[in-house]
Amino acid sequence: MERGTWEGSRGGIVAIAIAVLAPPVAHADPDSPPVHLADTGLYSDPASHRVDARNLHYSPQYPLWSDGAVKSRWIFLPAGKAIDASDPDLWDFPVGTKVWKEFVFGRRVETRYMEKVSEQEWRLATYVWNDDETDAIRAPDEGIRNHAEIVPGKRHDIPGIADCASCHEGQRSQVLGFSALQLSRDRDPGAPHAEAVTPDMVDLTTLIERKRIASQPRDWVSHPPRIAAKSPVERSALGYLHANCGSCHDRSTSLASIGMLLRQPASADESQEPVGTTAVHQKGKFQIPGDAPGGAFRIEPGDPARSTVVFRMASRNPMRQMPPLGTKVVDAEGLDLIRRWISGMGSDVRVTAHAEEKP
Amino acid sequence: MNASPMKHVLGGLLILSFLGAVASAAEPSRPPDRVARGAYLVQTMACNDCHTPWKMGKEGPEPDMTRMLSGHPEGMPLPPPPKLVDGPWGIVASVTMTAWSGPWGVSFTRNLTPDPETGIGKWTEQNFIDSIRNGKIMGKGRPLLPPMPWPMYRSLTDEDLKAMYAYLKTIQPVRNRVPEPLAPEDLRAGAR
Numbered sequence: 001m002e003r004g005t006w007e008g009s010r011g012g013i014v015a016i017a018i019a020v021l022a023p024p025v026a027h028a029d030p031d032s033p034p035v036h037l038a039d040t041g042l043y044s045d046p047a048s049h050r051v052d053a054r055n056l057h058y059s060p061q062y063p064l065w066s067d068g069a070v071k072s073r074w075i076f077l078p079a080g081k082a083i084d085a086s087d088p089d090l091w092d093f094p095v096g097t098k099v100w101k102e103f104v105f106g107r108r109v110e111t112r113y114m115e116k117v118s119e120q121e122w123r124l125a126t127y128v129w130n131d132d133e134t135d136a137i138r139a140p141d142e143g144i145r146n147h148a149e150i151v152p153g154k155r156h157d158i159p160g161i162a163d164c165a166s167c168h169e170g171q172r173s174q175v176l177g178f179s180a181l182q183l184s185r186d187r188d189p190g191a192p193h194a195e196a197v198t199p200d201m202v203d204l205t206t207l208i209e210r211k212r213i214a215s216q217p218r219d220w221v222s223h224p225p226r227i228a229a230k231s232p233v234e235r236s237a238l239g240y241l242h243a244n245c246g247s248c249h250d251r252s253t254s255l256a257s258i259g260m261l262l263r264q265p266a267s268a269d270e271s272q273e274p275v276g277t278t279a280v281h282q283k284g285k286f287q288i289p290g291d292a293p294g295g296a297f298r299i300e301p302g303d304p305a306r307s308t309v310v311f312r313m314a315s316r317n318p319m320r321q322m323p324p325l326g327t328k329v330v331d332a333e334g335l336d337l338i339r340r341w342i343s344g345m346g347s348d349v350r351v352t353a354h355a356e357e358k359p
Numbered sequence: 360m361n362a363s364p365m366k367h368v369l370g371g372l373l374i375l376s377f378l379g380a381v382a383s384a385a386e387p388s389r390p391p392d393r394v395a396r397g398a399y400l401v402q403t404m405a406c407n408d409c410h411t412p413w414k415m416g417k418e419g420p421e422p423d424m425t426r427m428l429s430g431h432p433e434g435m436p437l438p439p440p441p442k443l444v445d446g447p448w449g450i451v452a453s454v455t456m457t458a459w460s461g462p463w464g465v466s467f468t469r470n471l472t473p474d475p476e477t478g479i480g481k482w483t484e485q486n487f488i489d490s491i492r493n494g495k496i497m498g499k500g501r502p503l504l505p506p507m508p509w510p511m512y513r514s515l516t517d518e519d520l521k522a523m524y525a526y527l528k529t530i531q532p533v534r535n536r537v538p539e540p541l542a543p544e545d546l547r548a549g550a551r
Contacts, residue, residue, distance in 0.1 A: 248499050254483065
């Protein structure tokens with residue numbers, strides 16, 4: 001094998017190993033999600049892609065960057081059941097809850113699916129659309145690499161189940177992007193890639209009014225959650241980090257030991273350590289290539305070029321990129337926001353942001 | 360040392376079989392049999408072959424057990440890997456056996472000692488298990504790179520992985536900040 005050929009398949013050794021060792025697809029297994037997306041209950045009329053009216057359309061105010069995919073999301077809550085929000089950061093969804101997220105890169109490419117089948121278990125799957133968008137079939141457990149073009153030279157990976165689990169499992173709630181802060185009616189106008197809210201969408205207020213959320217400890221209708229920040233740029237930056245980094249970099253996950261907490265709590269709480277202080281002026285293990293050993297600051301106030309958060313956001317080198325999966329294209333808009341936020345910091349900055357109820 | 364990388368590999372495998380010492384005393388909170396089991400697994404599964412820097416001893420190359428499992432030495436900057444001619448030869452290792460160059464770029468073996476800042480001292484048991492199971496740092500981060508044989512090790516039982524973690528937490532912490540890996544584009548760009 002020629003060396004040049006090997007270089008062209010960078011990362012392939014790891015990928016091949018995953019593929020070889022991954023369990024085989026279990027088609028039509030009664031313990032697995034349906035083989036066809038149409039059988040999950042998303043559509044009332046699959047042929048026309050008409051979504052069943054019982055599935056609630058929603059949009060998080062801080063969307064996860066997915067290489068520019070146009071995304072649509074729906075949630076189904078069993079009739080007469082409500083989400084228990086007594087812990088504002090750990091919503092307890094009723095058994096039977098289903099969640100879908102559709103990815104469009106010029107055409108429908110995949111639709112991801114979660115279903116809560118018992119108090120302890122969620123099932124995860126993703127469905128791959130055919131070229132004429134008439135059917136979507138459950139992807140193999142190991143996913144599909146380089147499935148659809150994103151931009152010239154970059155192709156979208158259909159994630160494997162292990163990839164899905166690496167973000168969704170181990171969370172306070174396995175459903176990401178459907179939370180008090182994300183659904184707040186007090187939406188951040190500066191959020192990168194914010195999606196238009198359409199009349200059919202539900203938000204935190206409508207869910208409470210329809211009694212689909214119960215036992216919430218605070219009056220989120222009068223005081224919708226909002227990130228407390230010193231400036232609009234900071235609010236948006238913290239919201240961006242919350243959505244794109246906070247699902248892993250949170251005290252409740254297995255990565256808590258890293259000590260970088262970027263998830264915003266649903267409500268202000270005097271007892272909680274300010275989230276931003278675990279990154280600002282804090283050294284991590286990562287070294288920027290060419291730097292002397294010793295670790296660099298995760299966020300160096302006033303100097304985005306010396307901030308590892310920025311360096312890793314700006315990379316799509318799989319050895320150092322952040323997020324480490326789910327994206328092959330740098331989010332220029334998000335990166336610009338974080339750079340502007342860091343550039344505007346004074347050397348004595350202390351980020352004390354948390355979500356609060358808007359007065 | 361002028362020995363070829365493959366000689367190092369073979370030498371490591373041979374020497375491995377003579378590594379007999381089993382675990383140091385266990386912490387009171389850990390069952391001694393679990394730590395001993397972990398020591399046995401770490402030693403027989405060749406962890407020292409790559410995670411302990413090698414040196415030239417009286418009998419030839421040998422792992423430097425004063426730096427046991429501390430990964431690629433921080434104070435050992437390397438020149439760019441030699442450019443190989445096209446052909447079947449494709450992987451080069453440093454004489455320490457801790458830096459490896461191949462189609463994936465350059466990987467440096469990790470510090471597995473319980474040093475909290477540069478080793479796995481802050482890792483939880485679950486972080487260790489997730490790393491091996493998923494082939495990613497702490498189960499969620501960047502991919503583990505060759506020659507780390509995690510695709511084989513991921514078949515270990517939870518109990519064996521817990522034993523290995525328990526043993527690694529008992530060894531001497533070594534402060535050694537291992538460099539970040541280099542991708543092929545880094546090498547082309549001259550990054551070090």
